Amino acid sequence: KAGVTQTPRYLIKTRGQQVTLSCSPISGHRSVSWYQQTPGQGLQFLFEYFSETQRNKGNFPGRFSGRQFSNSRSEMNVSTLELGDSALYLCASSLEGTYNSPLHFGNGTRLTVT
Amino acid sequence: QKEVEQDPGPLSVPEGAIVSLNCTYSNSAFQYFMWYRQYSRKGPELLMYTYSSGNKEDGRFTAQVDKSSKYISLFIRDSQPSDSATYLCAMSDGNNRLAFGKGNQVVVIP
Numbered sequence: 001k002a003g004v005t006q007t008p009r010y011l012i013k014t015r016g017q018q019v020t021l022s023c024s025p026i027s028g029h030r031s032v033s034w035y036q037q038t039p040g041q042g043l044q045f046l047f048e049y050f051s052e053t054q055r056n057k058g059n060f061p062g063r064f065s066g067r068q069f070s071n072s073r074s075e076m077n078v079s080t081l082e083l084g085d086s087a088l089y090l091c092a093s094s095l096e097g098t099y100n101s102p103l104h105f106g107n108g109t110r111l112t113v114t
Numbered sequence: 115q116k117e118v119e120q121d122p123g124p125l126s127v128p129e130g131a132i133v134s135l136n137c138t139y140s141n142s143a144f145q146y147f148m149w150y151r152q153y154s155r156k157g158p159e160l161l162m163y164t165y166s167s168g169n170k171e172d173g174r175f176t177a178q179v180d181k182s183s184k185y186i187s188l189f190i191r192d193s194q195p196s197d198s199a200t201y202l203c204a205m206s207d208g209n210n211r212l213a214f215g216k217g218n219q220v221v222v223i224p
Contacts (some may be wrong), residue, residue, distance in 0.1 A: 004157070006157075042202075042214060042215070042216035042217060043158075043202070043214040045212070056210070090157050090158070098206075098212050099146075099206045099207065099208050099209055099210060099211065099212050100146065100206065100208040100209075102146075102148055102160050102163045103148075103160070103204075103212075104160060105150075105157035105158045105159070105160075106157050107155075107156050107157040108156075108157050110155075
């Protein structure tokens with residue numbers, strides 16, 4: 001069974017631009033979560049989608065948004081990029097949800113904002 | 115007090131030694147416990163998933179949960195250079211709370 005696939009693997013953007021990241025979950029998984037990982041803060045929860053609905057949201061500004069499609073694939077968008085948005089963005093899928101079934105992560109998208 | 119505490123390391127051990135990692139937590143509602151391994155430039159990979167207290171063994175890996183002490187551990191026996199990675203603990207209440215440790219870097223020296 002294929003794992004979680006994230007594209008692109010690397011992105012370099014300049015301040016003020018926007019970016020869209022893509023995630024394909026494991027087949028049959030209905031929940032997709034997004035995390036930001038930085039050396040100083042570790043893994044920080046962005047949001048979770050289940051059956052095309054945002055079910056949970058972390059403490060990030062409105063510049064960070066996402067959506068999920070009917071095939072469970074998900075996209076995350078960051079607008080008006082800031083230098084501090086440079087991070088590894090990880091997508092994770094799970095069978096039923098973030099809290100009662102284990103998360104399976106993709107290899108992430110490394111975003112560099114210059 | 116942070117919800118999950120994990121010593122960031124790094125922890126260096128010689129090949130063949132036992133690696134011992136642990137996390138402490140403050141939320142007594144946590145009942146699902148996970149350990150992830152993350153190699154450089156890769157995403158976290160699920161190693162162990164346990165429910166409630168007790169031990170779980172999978173090959174060279176053993177996960178222990180002591181809910182009374184709010185303490186979880188991961189042991190790696192006969193460590194190999196390929197075990198060099200960052201190990202993250204994670205825990206959930208099964209309802210609306212999931213928390214990660216910041217990760218512990220392990221280096222196994224040949």
